[in-house]
Amino acid sequence: MKTFTLPDLGEGLPDAVVREWHVSEGDTIAAHESLVTVETAKALVEVPAPWGGRVEKLFAAQDQTVNVGEPLVGFAAEDANHEIPATEHSTTTISPGDSVSAEDPSVKETAPPQTRSDSGTVVGKLEQGEAVLGAEQRVAPSRRRPATPKVRALARRLGVDLEKLSTDGSLVTAAQVHAAVGSTPVTEKSAEEKKSPPPVQGVEKTAGVEAVMSPARRAMGLSMSRARDQVAQITLCDDADISSWWGSTPALLRLIRAVQLACTAEPTLNALYENDQLKIQETVNIGLAVDSPRGLYVPVLRDVAGHTDEALLAQVADYKHQARETGIAQSDLQGATILLSNFGAIAGRYATPVVLPPTVAIVGAGRVCQGVVVIDRWPAMRPLLPLSISADHRAVTGGELARFLRAMLHALST
Template identity: 60%
Template sequence: MKLFKLPDLGEGLPDAVIREWHVAEGDTIAAHAPLVTVETAKALVEVPAPWGGRIEKLFAAEDETLDVGQPLVGFAEEADRRERDRHHERAEPSKETADAGTVVGRIQAGGGSIGAELAPQPLTARRATPSVRALARLLRVDLDQLTPAAERFTAEEVRAAAAPTRAESGSTLRPAAQQKDDTRSPARRAMALAMSRARDQVAPMTLLDEVDVHSWWGKESATLRLIRAIEAACRAEPNLNALYEDDRLTPASGVNLGLAVDSPRGLFVPVLRDIGARTDEELLQQIDTYKRQARESGINREDLQGATILLSNFGALAGRFATPVVMPPTVAIIGAGRTVESVVPIDGKPAVRPLLPLSVSADHRAVTGGELARFLAALGTALSK
């Protein structure tokens, strides 16, 4: 039996959770076809078959955790079977084969058939992505009983199919993470490892301030205003929109904003890419998609990579000020607290204004205190307009 072991999927985690097998023991699969979907570092990853052949053994069940380097799949050794066949034919030659050797000038083909290599059977096309299949399992929707409107099911189709079931039962399904202990989930292990790395590598410094936002508060999206203000502050102080690796600071050409998203499954930090090139509507739609994925199925691995600066809008829950944790190799993170109405002097007279608390942390190995202060000042200026 030829073993395929769980590979290192590049997330820095020692294990992964098996979420869905795409084959069963005895199936034949083509090289590079989908083999299994696993969850690691908050992402659903589809692992392809390293080579083609017949599946002899699956070494883990769905929802089971497997360490990197442990056997994942056993493939049947077709070469061994062919060698046994050839040995058997040599040991017991047929009468026709034995006699044919005495005929002078006769060319005799081999008396036995060398085992022909079996071509992999064609696989049925997957009718849903890993995240949509995970959502279907969560909402108890049997995709085999449905037909997608297009080539593949969408998340909206799955939710629509689940709605009648929930209405009939009169109950609301809880997220899977609330139905069972998730203290060892990939999301929480990833968070723990990331925080440990930040503690060991970063020299943090934090500055705090409040911004009068009366000109737009209650009229516009606070999250969108924060995103656009961060974009402006990064133009003013580009060294905070950068990566610090191998003792070298590399400012980024565009702003890829990592947005901290809280969920019962753990902390997710999906990336809004090149925010300067995207419309307000595109950004708000992408944020809604990430929030829904965090609650229901997990966020794709590629959407969790490539951030150049981070934002944590913790004030939506509670708290005014914080000391946000810088996540290497990024060098800065902005924390937005809960806005409160406070009395402030306006033209020498007291006035009640909404004040937005800001907490900005940076890696002092990479940037100076002056750069951090100028970044915070630019952020406040953009938010106060």
């Protein structure tokens, strides 16, 4: 049996959590087909098979934590006449009778080890050098996953059968799932039973440890440590009179639009600070802090100016569901140009939100409360929205931060 171990997925964490198996024991899978979805550093990552063959053993159960380098999948031993392509840096001569695997640092063998150099091959990509020793054995075609993890989570929530939407083998999009609501309903339970193989026997789940130090929490710790060591933070606070719209428009939507307008008025805060260079961004991509039992997620609302209010609210709802139930895809956690934390939806009025490099600013919105303001020289009670805006003082001046805050106050008060 050839053993494929969990590779380093480049997230800087020593382990990952198995979230969804795409194969069962006994299945035959082709090289580079999706093997398993794992969660690491808050992101969902699909791990492809390094080669084709029959799956003999799954070493981890769903929701189990696996360390990098530990066994993940066992493949049936290769046929005696089967030959494996050599990798770019391999110099070992292999005879047809040898039972070996591709040159991948995450591959282990039950046969006696042979002397070779480490190829450093990236998981899922087998690079062939000049000394090609043979073609990989043809395997029976396996079922391709019909959608990305994000779309599969959406389909489970809406009760849509993805198999009926992917008859031609193409990937199903989120728009197709929304369009199919009500036409192909399936229960969430049946969908989960179809996709998940039987539990692996003899594997204990580390539920207690997982609840305390999930990948999301550890990634949050690394981000906070980086912010502490790199950012020179400055914070300004003020209250916005929101009596003109309070109770008629979702507060989060107004906040998103206010951040968008303030970035137009003071673009220096919609920027990235990397290698001692301030790079102002053309589009406003808001990283939205989302609370979940597993830790803090910051998915990105891309190009908010180019989306309708309805589309933004739908995207926010989808991210919140993914944070609670499935985790958020890695691509949706990247590309933020400014951050927004609506902590007041839970509690608290003012804060010192932490700037996460390479972004240079974060907007914090507190709990709305009644306060006294002066209207035409007379006191009046009005709903007030507290704002706390932090910026990286290495890249942003106090005047730029104050002008940004003034623009947000104006956008929220009209």
